Amino acid sequence: MNISGDPNIAVAIREYFDSGHTYEVILDMLKCNHDISISMRTLKTHLKESGLYRRGNYSPLPEVRCAILSELRGPGQLFGYRTMWQVLKQKHKLRVKRDVVMRLLRQLNPQGIALRTRRRFTRRTYHSMGPNFIWHVDGYDKLKPFGLALSGCIDGFSRRLMWLVCGATNNNPAVIAHNYINCVKSLGVIPMRLRTDFGTENGTMAAIQCTLRHAHTDYYAGSSSHSYGSSTGNQRIESWWSYFRRGRYGSRDCGFAVEERELDVFPEEGLPVGLCGDPNIEEYLQQAVQQNTLQQPQDWESATELYLALKDIAGF
Template sequence: MVCLRSVNMFCPFCGNNLEQVTRFCLSCGGSLECLKDTGQTEGPDILHHCVQYFNEGHSYAVIVDILSTFHGVKISLRTLKSKLNQAGFYRRKGYSSQIAVINAIRLELRGPGQLFGYRTMWQALKQKYSLRVKRDDVMNLLRELNPRGCERRSRRRFIRRTYHSMGPNYMWHADGYDKLKPFGVALSGCIDGFSRKVLWLECGPTNNNPRVIAQYFLKCVRTLGVIPMRLRTDCGTENGIMAAIQCTLRHHHHDYYSGASSHMYGTSMTNQRIESWWSILRKGRSQFWMELFADLRDAGYFNGSHEHQCLLRFCFVDVIQKDLDECVRLWNSHRIRPSRTASCPGGVPNELYYLPHRFGSRDCGFEIEQAELDAVPETSLSIAPCGDQNMQEYLDFAMEHNDLQKPENWETASELYMKLKEYAQL
């Protein structure tokens, strides 16, 4: 075996420090014939960089440019090809064995690599495993080793998560709706995960006050006479009292989700039932109000100030609440088509909620006694409909003094808004 003495030489394949340069690396077995003529002028890492950029898939011209720009080494295209060929690196020959490629692909398919297409897998084989393989061969091997993944990718469809629920009152999803907040109107709602029945949908001056949200929750619990097995909210401070009440009313139960486990915090994006329903509300209801109030703003009759927001709430809140109540009635009595992406059955929300046995399920809620609700500390909070007690008294006086009537629809509410705005000189 021919030995060439060298100082601070490194294997371009594994980086092993070479005390002497032989034909093959004693660590990885790579050919070292290419190091015979390198000397010390170009540095020990130049060939290592050439191999690295070659494995990353750069063209020869790009590798020459990178070496010149970032490493200060100027070599010709012919020299680069010669060095890579001496090291055993070729574009169209010297491919790795099929067994090594298959083993690497199977290793990737055990983890996140099962989501890779053949192009990404081909790149991973080159860079991560230093394997040389044709891209078409990787495509054919993936079809054999991961047929389900190939079929799923070929459909080019978004993979949705499957929603699971054991029955009505298993999970309540509560959240606030802020699309009307620029105009001073805040909405709060809650929906049952199994039946998709809207349990409450309230309109008011705020949905950030925890006492207000707790009041909505207790009102719903009193009306239905049950407490849910679990309650799902986002991490906002407005949900703190409601979460505490839920955990308190469930502390004496003995199921898996009793006590503190009966409430679940999470991000708004993952609170999918109520977030999905908000998009339905916007398409069917709230878009109308957003455009109506935007027209008032664009015409110069609304500037977003506290006084204008109070006046708008005073005139429109009752009308909006009436519209929301109608929306809830229609939604809870309409038929939902079955979905392949959900384990919950299709049907009418009211039927799903009150007659779960017809759909092979059961009521997961816990009956609540009035005495238990009376033991909860008082959380009711009296807030003026317009959000400001002084403004409320002034506007009530203006209504009575000018013999004005409460609005019945959006048209009369708009007329009342313009009249009171003129009287108040806003």
């Protein structure tokens, strides 16, 4: 197979490689996300022809130092060298050795190193200036064995659920970007900041967010409008269902108006067909709906009734 002949596949391989994934993981993602099966030898040959090497061709040290300093001005001050190394690769597109990152962190953040060594961590304080200041995006995988993948986004200030979508997959970048664009179209605004974990499914959405914010002049404009963090640290979306009090205390709407024509430039390609990740389960459910003249739900109440009806039909 001539990978170089397909620019989309070549770009995907470069993105996966730059994100630091192993060769085995790259092969697996090519098969799952692009339905492309190639051998390890073919992959290595393509990487070599494209000038992509794990060793050598490292980023200039001053550039790496500046990137680390920019991260240390925010939540990055709590990062260990492994997390910082991932951020440098995925967010700043820098190629650097982990031991170099470790040495730089010792120089630039000795206090943080000392706290981690003594395992005395500073409890982080969550701060949000108002609605649409930061959206948190994450996926829920517990129902994937049944072919149901959930993707959700929550506003960090009001804890308003921006979207909660159940579909065939939440690992396809096109699907996550589709959810983001639909939400932005319905609201007419984009958030000041967007936070996700390091999953490659968030890459397209992050790129769209940064593109839409590139012409703004605030502190978080452009590439600073998106930030990566561990899934466990993304507490606002992880615990959106928990109890909370509503109120706005001297806050302001931090969103930026966006017109639909600005969103039309992002083609929505690669969306999977179907609503369930397991085609057999989806076929069974569709037949059950048709044979029992059940109606498609229009709200959460009718969705609950349909779920209970299907459960009785299946005998669960």
